Amino acid sequence: MEIIHLSEINSTNDYAKELAKEGKRNFVVLADKQNNGKGRWGRVWYSDEGGLYFSMVLDSKIYNPKVINLLVPICIIEVLKNYVDKELGIKFPNDIMVKVNNNYKKLGGILTELIDDYMVIGIGINVNNKIRDEIREIAISLKEITGKEIDKVEILSNFLKIFENYLEKLKNKEIDDYEILKKYKKYSITIGKQVKILLSNNEVVTGKVYDIDFDGVVLGTEEGIEKIPSGICIHVR
C-alpha cells in the first residue's frame, strides 16, 4: 500500500477521507503528530510526537468491514508480540491492551469509519510518546514497557506486511472469515468477563460476555441474552 507521510495534520482519518472522496483507495496516511486526533465516540486521542498515528482506506465492496474490524487488532497484536514480552490482548471491540503488574493498560486504539463504499481505519499506538498525566492510570507506551525507543515506521511496515498478507489470503479464499473470528477470540480479554457497556444512546447494559462474533458481543443480562453491536466496554471483574 502506498504510504503518504506527513509531519503533522489534524487527524489522519479526516485527511484520508478527503483523498478517498476523490476516489483514492488502498493507501495509508501516516502523521508524526496530530493536532486533533480523534478517538471512538467523539473522544480525543492524544497524539504527541513519538506515537504511531495512521489511517488506511480500503474498498468495502472488496473487503467485509465486519471481518476487517476483527482482523486489524489481530495484526497489531501479532506485530507487537515481537517487541513486548508481556501478555497482549484485545478489549472489546478493538482496544489493544497489555498486562502490567496484573493490570491491563491501553497501548493502542482503532477508529473505523464506514462511508459510502469505503472504510477508513485509523490506528493509534503509543510507541515513544509521553503518556499525558490525565491518562497515566489507563494507558502506557511501548517505550515505558521496554525501556527503549522503538522505530515506529518499522512497526507500521511490519503491520502492513502481516495485514496485506491476510487480505491476500481472504481474497484468494485461502482463509475464511471464521478463522479470523477464531483468532480474535483467542486474543480477546473480554470473553467471560462481567462488563458494563455504554451505548450510543447513553444507556448502560450490564452482564457477562458469553461470546463475540461478527455482529458484536453476546451478553447474558438479568433480562436474558442480548446482542450488543458496539459501545464503550468496561470490565467489572
Ligand code: BTN
Ligand atoms: C480509540 O481507542 O478511541 C480509537 C483511537 C484511534 C486513534 C487513531 S490515531 C490515527 C487515526 N486518526 C485519528 O484521528 N484517530 C485515529
